[in-house]
Amino acid sequence: MANRLSKLNTLLKDGQMSNTAVAIASVVVVLMLVIGLPKPMIDTFMILNLAISVAILLTVIYTPKASTFTSFPRVILLVTLFGLGINISSTRLILTATGMAAQSDMVKAFAGIVTGGNNIIIGIVIFIILIVVQVVVITKGATRISEVAARFSLDSMNTKMFAVDSELNSGSITEEEARARKKEIQRDSDFYSAMDGASKFVSGNVKAGIFITLINLIGGFAVGMLMNKMSFSDALNNYSILTIGDGLLSQMPSLMLSFATGLIVTGSSSDEPVGEQLKKQFSASGNVYIIVGVALIIMGVVFRGGTQFLLIPIGILACYFGYKMLGNHKAAAVQKKQAEEKAIAAKREQTQNPDDVSPVVPLYTLSLELGLGLIPLVDKEKGAELIDRIIHIRREAAIDLGLVVPGIHIVDNMLLDPNEYSFKIRGIEAGRSIVRMGHYMCMNTGSVTKEMSGERTQDPAFGMPAIWLPEDKRAEAEKNGYAVVDPPTIIATHITEIIRDHAYEILGRQEVSSIINKLKETKSVVVDEVLNTEKFTYGEIENVLKNLLREKVSIRNMEVILETLANYGKVTHNQWALTEKVREALGAQICLQYADMDKKLRVVQLSQQWAEKILENRVDPQDGSEPFVAFNAQDGRHWIKSVSDTIAAVQSRNFQPIILCPAEVRQLVYSSTAREMKLVVLSIQEVLAAGSNVSLEPVGEINA
Numbered sequence: 001m002a003n004r005l006s007k008l009n010t011l012l013k014d015g016q017m018s019n020t021a022v023a024i025a026s027v028v029v030v031l032m033l034v035i036g037l038p039k040p041m042i043d044t045f046m047i048l049n050l051a052i053s054v055a056i057l058l059t060v061i062y063t064p065k066a067s068t069f070t071s072f073p074r075v076i077l078l079v080t081l082f083g084l085g086i087n088i089s090s091t092r093l094i095l096t097a098t099g100m101a102a103q104s105d106m107v108k109a110f111a112g113i114v115t116g117g118n119n120i121i122i123g124i125v126i127f128i129i130l131i132v133v134q135v136v137v138i139t140k141g142a143t144r145i146s147e148v149a150a151r152f153s154l155d156s157m158n159t160k161m162f163a164v165d166s167e168l169n170s171g172s173i174t175e176e177e178a179r180a181r182k183k184e185i186q187r188d189s190d191f192y193s194a195m196d197g198a199s200k201f202v203s204g205n206v207k208a209g210i211f212i213t214l215i216n217l218i219g220g221f222a223v224g225m226l227m228n229k230m231s232f233s234d235a236l237n238n239y240s241i242l243t244i245g246d247g248l249l250s251q252m253p254s255l256m257l258s259f260a261t262g263l264i265v266t267g268s269s270s271d272e273p274v275g276e277q278l279k280k281q282f283s284a285s286g287n288v289y290i291i292v293g294v295a296l297i298i299m300g301v302v303f304r305g306g307t308q309f310l311l312i313p314i315g316i317l318a319c320y321f322g323y324k325m326l327g328n329h330k331a332a333a334v335q336k337k338q339a340e341e342k343a344i345a346a347k348r349e350q351t352q353n354p355d356d357v358s359p360v361v362p363l364y365t366l367s368l369e370l371g372l373g374l375i376p377l378v379d380k381e382k383g384a385e386l387i388d389r390i391i392h393i394r395r396e397a398a399i400d401l402g403l404v405v406p407g408i409h410i411v412d413n414m415l416l417d418p419n420e421y422s423f424k425i426r427g428i429e430a431g432r433s434i435v436r437m438g439h440y441m442c443m444n445t446g447s448v449t450k451e452m453s454g455e456r457t458q459d460p461a462f463g464m465p466a467i468w469l470p471e472d473k474r475a476e477a478e479k480n481g482y483a484v485v486d487p488p489t490i491i492a493t494h495i496t497e498i499i500r501d502h503a504y505e506i507l508g509r510q511e512v513s514s515i516i517n518k519l520k521e522t523k524s525v526v527v528d529e530v531l532n533t534e535k536f537t538y539g540e541i542e543n544v545l546k547n548l549l550r551e552k553v554s555i556r557n558m559e560v561i562l563e564t565l566a567n568y569g570k571v572t573h574n575q576w577a578l579t580e581k582v583r584e585a586l587g588a589q590i591c592l593q594y595a596d597m598d599k600k601l602r603v604v605q606l607s608q609q610w611a612e613k614i615l616e617n618r619v620d621p622q623d624g625s626e627p628f629v630a631f632n633a634q635d636g637r638h639w640i641k642s643v644s645d646t647i648a649a650v651q652s653r654n655f656q657p658i659i660l661c662p663a664e665v666r667q668l669v670y671s672s673t674a675r676e677m678k679l680v681v682l683s684i685q686e687v688l689a690a691g692s693n694v695s696l697e698p699v700g701e702i703n704a
Helices: 002-014 016-032 039-062 072-096 105-115 120-170 175-227 232-265 274-281 287-302 308-352 372-378 385-401 471-479 487-501 509-520 524-533 538-550 558-568 575-585 587-594 608-616 633-651 663-673 684-693
Strands: 366-370 408-412 420-425 428-434 439-443 455-458 465-470 483-485 600-606 658-661 680-683 695-702
Touching (some): 039 072, 039 105, 039 232, 072 175, 072 232, 105 232, 120 175, 120 232, 175 232, 287 308, 366 372, 366 487, 372 385, 372 408, 385 408, 428 487, 439 471, 439 487, 465 471, 471 483, 509 524, 509 558, 538 558, 538 575, 575 587, 575 680, 575 684, 587 680, 600 633, 608 633, 633 695, 658 663, 658 684, 663 680, 680 684
Parallel strands (some): 366 408, 600 658, 658 680
Antiparallel strands (some): 366 420, 439 465, 439 483
C-alpha cells in the first residue's frame, strides 16, 4: 500500500497525472461517438459540459493577453468533440428509449423551461433565434476575425522581429530581453495561426448541432409513429419537446465556446484583463456620461406613454455619475501636480547639497551632438531617419569588426551651429561637420556628364569635393551623373568611418569581459586555458585586441584569437609579439580583406636593405610600450621619402597601397609610417597562412 502511495505521489510531482487524465479523457470522448451511454451518465456529462464551457468563458475573460492562453485551440477541439459525443449519445437515447420517463432529465428540464410547459411553438422560436444568433453573429464573426488575425500576425512577424533586432542593436534592450520578445512574437504568431483552424471546429460544431437536431425531430417522428405506434400529435408533442431540450443543451455550451472564441481573438495586445481595460477606457471622461444623461432627460420630456418615468431617472443618474467622475479626475490631476512639484523640489534640494553629488559622473562611450536645425533627423514624428541609420551602423560594425558598438547617445547642443553635428568618443570629439537640411550633397565620382553649380563643400567621411544642391535639383543631379547623398546618410557614413578608425578606443575591459563570457557559453575550454592556465588578464587580452582593431583587423573570430594566445602564452605575454602571432593565425581573413575580386593581392615589397636597417634601429621600451624605429634625421627623411614615392606611383595606377615585409619588421613599418600616411602592412607569414586563398602580384618595391 505504501509503495502504491509513493508511486502516486511521484506521478503527481512529475506532472504525469494530468497528462494521463487528458489521454484517458480523449479516448473516452472518442468512444462516446460509437458506444451508447446510460441515462445517468448522459445527464452527468451534460452538466459537466455546461460547467466546462462556463469555466472556459470565464478563463478567457480573466486572461490578460490572448496568446497567453496557449492551450485554447486544443481545448476547443477536445470540448467540441466532447459535446458532439454527448449529443450523439442523447440522440441515441431519444430514439431508443420508450416513454418520457426513460428520457434524459436534463433534456426534459431544459425543454420545460424554454417551452413554458408544453408550448412547443415558443420553444421552437427560441431555439431558432438562438441558432441564428450563434451562426450569423458570433460564430461567423469569430471565424472571420481569426482568419484576419492569423494573416496579419504572420505578415507582421518579420517586421516585429526586425524591430526587436533594431532595438537590440541600438542598445535599448539586452540580448535576454530580445530573446524574450522574439519568443513572445513567435508565440503570438503560433497562437493566432492555431486559432484560425480552431475556429473552424466551432463553426463546424454549430452546423453539426443543427443537423443532429433535425435528425432528432425526423427520426423521432418515424420511431414514435412506426415503432412505438404513437399518433401524429403525440409523436409531434413528445419528440419536439425532446428535440428542443437536446438542441438547447448542445447549443448552450457551443454558444459559450463561440463567445469565448470571439472574445479571445478580438483581444488586444494589452497585458490587462478585459474588465480592467473596460474600466480604464470607459472612465476616461465624465463628459460622456453627462451628455448621455442630458440626452435621456430630453427624451423623457419629449416622449409620452410612461417612458419618462424610466428615461428621466436614468438620465439623472448618468449625469450624477459623470459629475462625480469629473471631480475624481480633477482631484487626481491636483494630486499628480503636487507630487511633481514635490519631486522637483526634492531634486532641487538634492542638487544644492554637495554631499549628495555622485563622485563619478557617468560619461557616454559614444555620443552624437546635433545642432537645433538637425533635430528633425531624430524626431520620431518626422520619420527619425538618422536613428534607423545608426541602428544599421551598429550592426555593420558587429559584422565587419566583431565589435559590439555601445548605444550612441543622441543629444542636442545649442552651442553648435544649427546645421552642425559633433561625434564624441568618451567625451572627446572624434569628428565634426555641417550638413544642409533640405539639400543634397552631390559628388563627382568620375561619371558626371554635365557640371552643375552649387555651394562647394567636402564629404566629411572621405574628404571628396562636393556641392550642395536643393531638393528640387536632385533628379537633375542624378541625371547628370552625380552621386547624390541625403543628410542622414552623410552623418551615418561619417560616423561609420569614425567608428572604424577609432574602434580600438571604444573597446574596454568591460567589453572584453562581455565578449569572453559570451564565448565561454560554447567554447569554455579555450577560455579556461587562456584565463586560468596561462593566466592572461583582461587587460592583456584587451591590448592585443586593440592592436588588431587599430589596423582594422576584425576580432570576430575570437576563438582563433584566444587559441593563439593560449598556444604562445607559455613563451611570452608581450602584447606586440602576441599580436603578430594572432595576425598570422588570422592570415587568410586579413589577406582576403584586401584582395580584389580575383583574390589577388597587389603588394609593394620592402627591400632587404630597408628591412635590415629597420631592425638595426629597433628600440624596445622597458615599460612594454610599442617598439619603434630610432632613425637618425637623415635616414628618417630618406625612409619616409622612399615610402611616399613608391606609394604615390602605385596609387597613380589606382591600386590600394599594401606593403609586404618580413614579420620581424611588420609592426615597425606600420608604426613608422602611420602618422604620415594610411597604409596596409602585411607580413610574409600572414600571406603564407592564407595559402591558396590569395595570389600575389608585386606592383613596386621600396628601395633604400
